[in-house]
Each structure stands twice: as structure tokens, then as C-alpha cells.
Amino acid sequence: MSEKNRDGKRTARERLAVEREKQKSAEKRRRTLIVGASVVCVLALAAVIGVIAAKAGKNKTSSKAGPVVAPSGAQGKDGLAIPVGKDGAKSTLTIWEDFRCPACQAFEAAYRPTLHELTDAGKLRIDYHLVRLIDGNLGGTGSLRAANAAACAQDAGKFRDYHDVLYANQPKETDDAFASNDKLITLAGKVGGLDTPAFRKCVNGGTHDGWVDRSHKAFHSGGFTGTPTVLLGGKNIYQDQTMSPAKLRQMVESANRG
Numbered sequence: 001m002s003e004k005n006r007d008g009k010r011t012a013r014e015r016l017a018v019e020r021e022k023q024k025s026a027e028k029r030r031r032t033l034i035v036g037a038s039v040v041c042v043l044a045l046a047a048v049i050g051v052i053a054a055k056a057g058k059n060k061t062s063s064k065a066g067p068v069v070a071p072s073g074a075q076g077k078d079g080l081a082i083p084v085g086k087d088g089a090k091s092t093l094t095i096w097e098d099f100r101c102p103a104c105q106a107f108e109a110a111y112r113p114t115l116h117e118l119t120d121a122g123k124l125r126i127d128y129h130l131v132r133l134i135d136g137n138l139g140g141t142g143s144l145r146a147a148n149a150a151a152c153a154q155d156a157g158k159f160r161d162y163h164d165v166l167y168a169n170q171p172k173e174t175d176d177a178f179a180s181n182d183k184l185i186t187l188a189g190k191v192g193g194l195d196t197p198a199f200r201k202c203v204n205g206g207t208h209d210g211w212v213d214r215s216h217k218a219f220h221s222g223g224f225t226g227t228p229t230v231l232l233g234g235k236n237i238y239q240d241q242t243m244s245p246a247k248l249r250q251m252v253e254s255a256n257r258g
Helices: 003-061 102-120 133-138 142-155 159-168 181-188 197-205 209-221 245-257
Strands: 082-084 091-097 124-130 229-232
Touching: 082 142, 082 159, 091 102, 091 245, 102 124, 102 159, 102 245, 124 142, 124 209, 133 142, 142 159, 142 181, 142 197, 142 209, 159 181, 181 197
Parallel strands: 091 124
Antiparallel strands: 082 124, 091 229
């Protein structure tokens, strides 16, 4: 074989090797592009799912409130306070609360016997304001639905008893169990005479949803940031680290004597 032929075959093998390397590189780039495109699609899908979930959560937490209908006997500015106790009491406790709020439940558990004692004795009046803070923070409608149901109980003259039942059966903060009207109606069965057709219609129809939303707006307009907010004489006593049921009783008894 001549030198020229050997050089020709060697050059052909080299060209073939180069071409194979080019093909391998091209295949590698193609696989990389496919994988890369797949990752982008997954990320894009996740983004879409995130947007859909965010919109769903937003829609879930927003109420389709109709006209503002205050519950029977509501008092104060815009009729946003549900009063418990005698109008002539010398001390008034203002409580902003959310039925999904664990801190509100803890306050109620600790102070309920004292609050009942003082209101029953005519020494203390409590103005309850209902808000839906947890709905906004965690999503859901349990705060709104429970507040509406409590307002419906007020229409029936059963607010305090139903109020206490809701806190005694409060689900975990992340569990939106109170979003179920059926659940709220079942709990009404624990209050004598409350589970009536009128109460069910009020709960299922969201009669007081607009009123709850207005109360919630008033909460923010008042500059309050957390629940419970407990005011006595305009002072937030819940923020007082020395406050206790005994101290509250002493303050109310002193005002009653004074």
C-alpha cells in the first residue's frame, strides 16, 4: 500500500472519528435541552398551581356579604357590639375576638367564671365585637361562619351560651371546621332552645355576614392588631402581664363601690 493510500485511510478514519464526536456532542446537547425544558415545564406548572391555589385561597377567604344586618339588640357605633350584662353596670369590658383564635379560647377558659359572676351580679357589662382575623391569616371561612352563627344566636337571645359552646369546642387553629354550617348547627344543639328553623335559616343564609365584615373593618380602623383585644376603661388589660381574673374582679368591684 502506498503512503498516499495510507494517509487517505487515516484521514478518513480521523474524519469519521470527528464526525462521531460531533454526533455525541449533539446528542448530549439534545438530551440536556430536553431535561432543561422538562424542568422549566415543571417549574412553570408549579407556578401556575401556586397562582391557582393563591386565587382559590383568596376566593375562599373573601365573603360574598350582602346587606349589613345587625343582630337583635346590638349596640354601640354602627351596632357592632353584642352586649352581655346590664346596661347600668359601672364597668364595661370591650372584647374583640375571633372564634378560631386559640388565645381567645385561652382567655375565655381562664376568665369565663369571673366574667359570668360579675355580669350576673350586674357589676360588669361586656361588649363583644366579632372579627375574622384567622380567616385572613390562614385562609378559610370558619371565623366568619362562626361569628355569623353567634350573631344568629344573639337574635334568639342565646348569645352567651352559644359563645361559650363555640370556645369549648374550638378546633385547632389550622382546622377550618367552623366553616361548616352543619357543624355550627350541631353545636347549637348543646344550647337549649337554640336549634330552631329560624336559627338554621340565619346560619345557612349568612344573614349577618355583612355585619361581621363591618365589625372586622372597624377592628382594623381602631388600630388593633391581635385577638383577643380586651379593653377596660379604654386600656388593653390583656397586654398587662400582671392581670388575672382576681385582679380584674378587684378592679370591677372597686369601680362598683366607687
